[in-house]
Amino acid sequence: MSRPRRRTRIIVLTANLALALTAALVPVATPVPATPAAGSPLTHISVASGGESWTADLSVVGGDDVNVRHTSAGLRLREARSAGRSPRSPHSAVAEGMLLTAPRTLTRPATRVTADITATVPAGATVEAQVRGWRVSGWTEWRAATAGTVFDRPVSRVQTRVVLTARDRGPTATVRGVQLTADALAAVSAATPGRTYRVYATRIGLVGGLTANGRTVQPRDHFAALPSRRSLSPRNSGDYTVRVCTTTGARCEYAPVWDVGPWNTRDDYWNPSAVRENWKNLPQGRPEAQAAYQSGYNDGRDQFGRTVLNPAGVDLADGTFWDGLRLTTNAWVDVAYLWTGAGPRGVIGDGPLNIRTGASTAYPVRGLAARFANVPIQCYVTGQRVTGPYRTTTRWNRLAAGQYVSHAYVSTVYGGAVPVC
Template structure:
């Protein structure tokens, strides 16, 4: 099930609205313009369909959901990535949409850098990246009203150009409260059907939501003692809120900008009565959760038996080489061989930060037979036999 509700473009009555964003002073040589193809609905899209009237929700009925989930129908279309004519730091959108009371539509974009995808950013009025990007991907997110009214997006035109930006920030780590997802057989916000002992996490903002079967946004979640960790992709939105990217600074954070960076709104509501003790939907917050863990991550990766505080690193906020776990969950070990102690797991599709590599025990895996072991940023090791690809730079020998 999907959790997001983003009322960016909403009107008090049915109407057609065009939000035009014109480049102010960009050089023609550095400006790239294109129109998003809304007609292709495929496997990475959720609950949307394309008609003569435009892109709309396939099913606008409110979902039958647990109390902590969104009470309205939602869906999204992810377009193909576009390679730009020149590196850009800003993308802006011009959206033509028909909407009705309570319904919403928004256009978000992300950019590909040397060390991975940026977070998704709203392209109205503009998305600005902290370093130049060569590729841009857009998505349209729709949500219905409680009565089932929906929006229809007719066209999305995008413009990419370059403006001065500040340097990228280093990776961020915060201690937050973790709860177990469960919900086997349900569908996550990116369209994944939850299976028993699954390995992924949910965060309360789509800004760090990975497309299905990818680890573009991966977290490292560890017990507070550091004895167990799991690298897991972000495949769902929750708990409690859906617009609370609490790991971001106030200038970037979508909502609750007066809270300290790294403190989830649900935690502040539960512990201090913030927002009257309620979440963005007006529901009484019953625990301080800032992350949800799928059962496999909860039981097998961290070996938790009850909800607990954990240390979470939001790996896309950092830099450096990343290895994609092609087959998992993969054991993380204390040394370069299978005789070393297991310190946790790396889920399939997780993008793990590789510091350097050493020579160790030879292992045969799905991608190669090799004695190379990659040392992760945590100081633990994974066999290179299970890494499908490495991006973000050359990995040096330790």
């Protein structure tokens, strides 16, 4: 018996349809024959005219990219198998890949970036261009740019990533080009303060598997997973860092976000409903999995239709779980989403680094700061002289009340001058 032929969608998306694509992660179009007639457009997501424009380089696939390859036809998934059948992010119910481009320095600050994608997208596959911007206090969250993304403050650099998904062993999209346009709106909204919410934490485990940013999970590793790609740090960076503390505040760890999950992959619950990707009718700070588990929201299921078995809003790698917080079982924790704040940040260059209750190694350890974590620095004091990988110094940085780290282990500081306490 002959096999049925697959049909490929060749579509043109307006801005409104692009928003629907972003919200549902399913291409919105009517199927047409797989081979387009002469002059027929490929999948094309339009942008507003004007501003500074450039083309994303899709041909450079390196160590910070995940499960993609570039062919003569364009950018494609390297392997169209879901997480259950391959060693990649355990939280995804579809095959996915991600290309991260080099940051672009803009000729003038911008507050809006829009992407123009040219691609062939078969049924069941998706393509999305996402961007983030650099400002004085660090990187913004990743945002889908197919319908234009607006930053709350002007940004001087822009980085793009292209995310592809496909059904398990299904056909994959082919991306031929991504054009970016940056411009400035007349006004932007005020910056938001840092946010902290109490959510349920589970342990990741999965040593030897791959995270969503391509890291191989190590024994007693130190990182966190959140259920949205908007806060996913590139490998070996802490652009998006969380501070996770026990509910008593006795132990804390600052950990980079290197994976996506648990349960959902489009649930940036820490954001207000105006910008939250999905589940906009839930209270800010309430993970969808928690609402599904506790009150039957969405019929008790996640975005993939799976029955939610716990209310988790954050996943913690083994080292963060056992050593940083000294947890023995899944538990409620207080999570600060540090990129939503402002002020000076220090990058932990070597770790996990002990957090002391005072400016000396004689003080008790209150927790850990993982390597690459971007930690807030309130002020600094003079304390014990320490020799570390970056300098010998008597400076100790205060991250929060009763939390100090030696400046000898901080590779760089950005976001403003650090005052004396």
